[in-house]
Amino acid sequence: MLAKRVIPCLDVKDNRVVKGINFLNLRDAGDPVELGARYSDEGADELVFLDITATIRSNKTIVELVEKVAENVFIPFTVGGGITRADEIGLLLRSGADKCSINTAAVQNPQLLAESAERFGNQCVVLAIDAKRTEPDKKNWHVTIKAGSEPTDIDAIEWAVKAQTLGAGEILLTSMDADGTKAGYDIELTAAVADAVDIPVIASGGAGTLESLADVLEYGKADAVLAASIFHYEQYSIREVKEYLAERNIPVRL
Amino acid sequence: MVVVIDYGVGNVRSVTNALRHIGCDVKVSCERGDIEKADGIILPGVGACGYAMKVLGPLAEVIRDVAAGGKPLLGICLGFQLLFDESFEHGEHKGLGLIRGRVVRIPVGTTEAGGKLTIPHMGWNLVKLSEQMLLFSGLGREKYFPFANSYYAEVTDDEAIVAYTRYGIDMAASVQKGNIFGCQFHPEKGAADGLSILRNFERICKKTVN
Numbered sequence: 001m002l003a004k005r006v007i008p009c010l011d012v013k014d015n016r017v018v019k020g021i022n023f024l025n026l027r028d029a030g031d032p033v034e035l036g037a038r039y040s041d042e043g044a045d046e047l048v049f050l051d052i053t054a055t056i057r058s059n060k061t062i063v064e065l066v067e068k069v070a071e072n073v074f075i076p077f078t079v080g081g082g083i084t085r086a087d088e089i090g091l092l093l094r095s096g097a098d099k100c101s102i103n104t105a106a107v108q109n110p111q112l113l114a115e116s117a118e119r120f121g122n123q124c125v126v127l128a129i130d131a132k133r134t135e136p137d138k139k140n141w142h143v144t145i146k147a148g149s150e151p152t153d154i155d156a157i158e159w160a161v162k163a164q165t166l167g168a169g170e171i172l173l174t175s176m177d178a179d180g181t182k183a184g185y186d187i188e189l190t191a192a193v194a195d196a197v198d199i200p201v202i203a204s205g206g207a208g209t210l211e212s213l214a215d216v217l218e219y220g221k222a223d224a225v226l227a228a229s230i231f232h233y234e235q236y237s238i239r240e241v242k243e244y245l246a247e248r249n250i251p252v253r254l
Numbered sequence: 255m256v257v258v259i260d261y262g263v264g265n266v267r268s269v270t271n272a273l274r275h276i277g278c279d280v281k282v283s284c285e286r287g288d289i290e291k292a293d294g295i296i297l298p299g300v301g302a303c304g305y306a307m308k309v310l311g312p313l314a315e316v317i318r319d320v321a322a323g324g325k326p327l328l329g330i331c332l333g334f335q336l337l338f339d340e341s342f343e344h345g346e347h348k349g350l351g352l353i354r355g356r357v358v359r360i361p362v363g364t365t366e367a368g369g370k371l372t373i374p375h376m377g378w379n380l381v382k383l384s385e386q387m388l389l390f391s392g393l394g395r396e397k398y399f400p401f402a403n404s405y406y407a408e409v410t411d412d413e414a415i416v417a418y419t420r421y422g423i424d425m426a427a428s429v430q431k432g433n434i435f436g437c438q439f440h441p442e443k444g445a446a447d448g449l450s451i452l453r454n455f456e457r458i459c460k461k462t463v464n
Binding site (some may be wrong): 001002003004005040043045046067070071072074075076077093094095096097098099118119120121122123124169170194197198199200201221223224251253 | 265266267268271272275300301302305332362365366367369370372373374375376377378379380398400402403404420421440442443444445446448449
């Protein structure tokens with residue numbers, strides 16, 4: 001039985017983990033090397049590292065930081081933030097990443113997904129989508145790029161389907177409306193994307209209560225839940241989350 | 255010393271990080287001399303079989319030679335799939351042919367719970383371990399390990415012992431045939447249990463030398 005995954009996310013800026021609300025008002029949440037090692041030891045199923053300044057391609061310090069984090073992480077490790085070329089994926093894989101997430105560059109140049117999948121296999125190509133509802137009560141989401149700063153008129157669900165065809169092996173789906181609010185994931189968004197694609201979907205944005213994590217796995221049909229604040233500020237441990245999910249009969253690795 | 259073969263395909267660093275963490279003497283190399291001198295070799299890799307065999311080039315023959323000589327060999331993920339006769343990923347490609355079998359796409363299906371089987375097979379799946387398999391010494395009857403594959407190996411070799419995982423159908427998760435070992439999942443990313451597998455492999459290598 002394939003377990004549902006619980007994934008802590010390190011949003012990294014200036015060599016520190018930070019966390020904001022709706023992508024704004026960042027505050028410090030710790031040291032990436034320390035947090036990465038802790039989550040790996042404490043039973044997290046994967047770790048995601050996002051350089052939110054999107055400077056991976058031009059920044060040697062970030063690649064060195066990825067190397068340092070990877071030295072103590074013995075679970076699958078995804079790295080993203082500013083990747084624009086397949087070469088950069090090669091560099092990150094050689095630095096200790098197992099998968100790479102691509103967001104803005106894939107929207108601007110969808111062939112990047114195909115090229116990356118061809119070279120490294122689609123299992124290491126993660127498409128990150130930051131989706132925003134067009135209107136509060138409508139089941140309609142548009143893709144946002146450049147760390148949430150630039151709206152597009154691309155339909156998030158259509159984009160997910162197209163990305164799968166091109167070669168994405170997984171979708172990291174963040175609800176911009178819910179991100180950092182702790183008000184619960186956007187279950188409608190997650191279910192809509194999960195129904196439309198045949199690749200795994202990681203739900204992100206809005207993790208708050210234990211119920212919210214279980215709900216997006218159960219009703220949102222996500223394969224994995226990503227969360228940041230609740231773990232960084234020790235509202236819940238990975239273990240507590242997994243024990244609760246197991247109580248709800250959701251398969252987890254304990 | 256364990257040599258991790260670096261042929262430019264995939265997450266060599268993850269494998270060496272894990273080996274260094276358990277205190278294993280490890281060298282990353284693609285030189286025939288190093289491979290011949292090693293106590294054991296690990297063939298990692300992510301990506302597609304055809305491309306991997308192409309970049310492996312003459313190293314394929316070196317690997318076949320040392321494996322025939324009895325040196326422990328551990329293939330991981332794509333390295334595991336390369337152990338077999340052939341792969342049908344993006345066309346038809348010859349593998350190393352060390353274990354009878356072929357690599358084919360995971361069929362469309364449903365999960366035990368009736369949900370959609372997403373492909374790639376991504377994440378931690380339960381592997382039923384066999385006591386006969388040296389890689390799993392001390393690990394009990396079943397454990398979760400992390401997978402990331404869209405293709406799987408149909409093992410047809412009567413001499414091979416196979417551990418299975420279930421994803422729609424039963425699929426080979428690990429294989430052992432004499433001195434040839436393989437894991438479809440990633441032991442280097444398998445938390446404490448995965449590191450135990452690498453420790454067991456190191457022990458197998460030392461025993462073979464002595």
